[in-house]
Amino acid sequence: MNDEMMIIIGAGAAGLCAAIVRARVGQSVTLLEQNNKIGKKILVSGNGKCNIDNKYIHANRFHSQNPQFVEDILEGYDFEIVEKFFTSIGLELIEGKEGKMFPMSLQASSVVELLEYEAKRAGVQILRNCAVTNIDKVDNVFTLETTQGNKKCQQLVIASGSPAAPHLGGSNAGYAFATKMGHSLIPRHPSLVQLCSDESWVKGCAGVKVAGLAKLYANGEYISEKKGDLLFTNYGISGLAILDLSREASTRLASFDYCELNLDLMPELSKEKLTNLLLGRVREHSEKPLTLWLQGVLNKKLIPIILEQSKCKVRTEDALTRKEINKLVHAIKNLKLSISDTKGFKGAEVATGGIDTTGVNPHTMESKLVPNLYFIGEILDVDGDRGGFNFHFAWVTGLKAGVL
């Protein structure tokens, strides 16, 4: 064994970044990846375009039990540092909406291929189909049991990510290694995940997408709200606004709180404007069925549930009174959907929680308990908002662990 040998468990965003930086300064680095491909999550990210980072990095876009750790990580490690790294491997970035950054090629595969090329050029050895099953440390030497035999090293980086998206390599393995080394864990929950509902009507609305506003309530208490796409599905609800609320919902559901969404299907129209619009559409002496009349403003799959929740008594257009219109407006702007669960780690983009960061040095990513052991990326108790923040955390922690 080379005394200076570093092994990194996991060839995802954080592991690849750390490997390149270390190997560039001449250290012998081996990356062990359980999958047959490296960077599987990078490849599918941003619908194949890879939302690689965000221009507007701020601590309030990250979540952790230890906010000071996030502040310390980000100090001096903003988007420009990440951009410099990608320029150094030959990747140009372009800006999308809300500061979201993408590779100029708009292809996630170009990110992985350039990372791999640079890793190899710098001398990193990459072993695919090599799952680490156990780790130990005796006399300053780490021994790793893997599906390709035992490996030894002096420095060990655990970059094995979270259990989110198991089909892409999501795994709990790193948590077991960390606890074996004396580290504690903050409870993990799926985040950036779809929400399930037991309400039967939702299946009938599957496929309907509206630009709405979703408010989350837990045990009747208002928690948070997000504007954006709401997509009804046969299991419940998805869409960008829902993914953005899912972190809170997931945590509350884990505490057995009763969670409910209050959906405004027409947030761009105030209550008054919608009332006036509907009032203006009522024609006397028209016996048009109310369901057909409502199709003039609403997706027809949503109409039965709006009529049910509004408790509207009339069935034809000409019978509508101001009172009945008020009930319809209230239902359209306050559609209630109880939430029973999330789609779990299988549907999640990230996990909340992870390794307790009080045991990790935010400047070097080294364990405060075990010298020469490092943790980087999503395995730590830090998760970010949608929009490139999760990759930012992976890249910058990878860069920090890579610096000698």
Ligand SMILES: Cc1cc2nc3c(=O)[nH]c(=O)nc-3n(C[C@H](O)[C@H](O)[C@H](O)COP(=O)(O)OP(=O)(O)OC[C@H]3O[C@@H](n4cnc5c(N)ncnc54)[C@H](O)[C@@H]3O)c2cc1C
């Ligand atoms: C569908 C999807 C889309 C996403 N889109 C975005 C996006 O657009 N922007 C954004 O910022 N974030 C996005 N994310 C989140 C982002 O992918 C992760 O936060 C990021 O990849 C975390 O990087 P990481 O290196 O810590 O972990 P990972 O990228 O998960 O890498 C960990 C690696 O370790 C390997 N591994 C695990 N256990 C072992 C073991 N025992 N032995 C060997 N290898 C092991 C895994 O196979 C994996 O390759 C998305 C996630 C998903 C699932």
